[in-house]
Amino acid sequence: xxxxxxxxTITKPTEEKLEPLKDIEEYPVPVYQFAIExxxxxxxxxxxxxxxxxGMEVKRAVEPLNEGGVNDxxxxxxxxxxxxxxxxxxxxxxxxxxxxxxxxxxxxGRAQSxxxxxxxxxxxxxxxxxxxxxxxxxxxxxxSGAFPVSWKMSDLSIDDSEKIVMESLExxxxxxxxxxx
Numbered sequence: 001x002x003x004x005x006x007x008x009t010i011t012k013p014t015e016e017k018l019e020p021l022k023d024i025e026e027y028p029v030p031v032y033q034f035a036i037e038x039x040x041x042x043x044x045x046x047x048x049x050x051x052x053x054x055g056m057e058v059k060r061a062v063e064p065l066n067e068g069g070v071n072d073x074x075x076x077x078x079x080x081x082x083x084x085x086x087x088x089x090x091x092x093x094x095x096x097x098x099x100x101x102x103x104x105x106x107x108x109g110r111a112q113s114x115x116x117x118x119x120x121x122x123x124x125x126x127x128x129x130x131x132x133x134x135x136x137x138x139x140x141x142x143x144s145g146a147f148p149v150s151w152k153m154s155d156l157s158i159d160d161s162e163k164i165v166m167e168s169l170e171x172x173x174x175x176x177x178x179x180x181x
Contacts, residue, residue, distance in 0.1 A: 033121040033135055036088070038114065046119075048097050050090035053118070056141075056176075057084040085149060085170050092153065092165040102151040102169065111147035117179065118143060145174035 034053055037044040061079030088098070104112040121135035150170035154163075 032123055034088075035119045035121070037117040037119055040117075044117065047116075048088070048090065048095065050088045052089035053086060054089070055084045055086045055170075058082075059084070081175075083173065083175055085172050086143075087150075087168050087170045089166055089168040092167045098148075098151060098167055098169040102148040111149075113145050113147045115142065115144045116146060117141065118176075140179040141176050142179050143171075143173045143176045146171045147173070 034050050035046045036048045036050075037046050039045050059082050061082065063077045063079045065075040065077060067075065090098070101112065101114075118141045120138045120140070122138050124133050124136045126132070127134055148169055149172050150168075152168045152170075154166040156165065
């Protein structure tokens with residue numbers, strides 16, 4: 001290799017074209033409708049619709065380990081998975097599902113544990129009128145061993161007659177998993 005090396009001309013990179021999204025599946029999922037279903041497959045029955053869900057969270061504990069003589073960093077190892085309580089919230093309707101589930105077993109000092117499916121739906125972009133589904137399913141999660149730990153209704157006041165009365169149910173459960181379509 002000598003002092004004079006053969007070089008090639010560097011060309012300006014071409015700009016990539018950004019294409020607009022082509023499929024509705026690429027858009028973020030709006031949180032339009034949630035439902036609780038009991039049962040599986042064709043036997044599944046929707047028992048509640050609601051507007052809000054909070055606390056759907058999975059955490060993994062971390063086990064730290066410090067090695068003797070290593071002072072500038074430590075190790076972390078994955079630990080046990082835990083699930084937070086979830087709270088469903090809905091406008092108060094004539095349905096007493098949340099209340100009944102909370103009160104089952106109160107005299108016996110127990111709670112009724114049930115497994116259920118949480119279904120998320122969004123408006124159907126292809127809805128053309130009667131005969132079509134207004135909502136289409138986006139995702140579903142299976143909850144195992146759930147039981148109510150708290151039922152709550154929003155405060156009632158004559159001063160707030162314009163507000164919607166809300167009902168909420170907090171659940172404990174063993175685990176949940178994303179269901180396969």
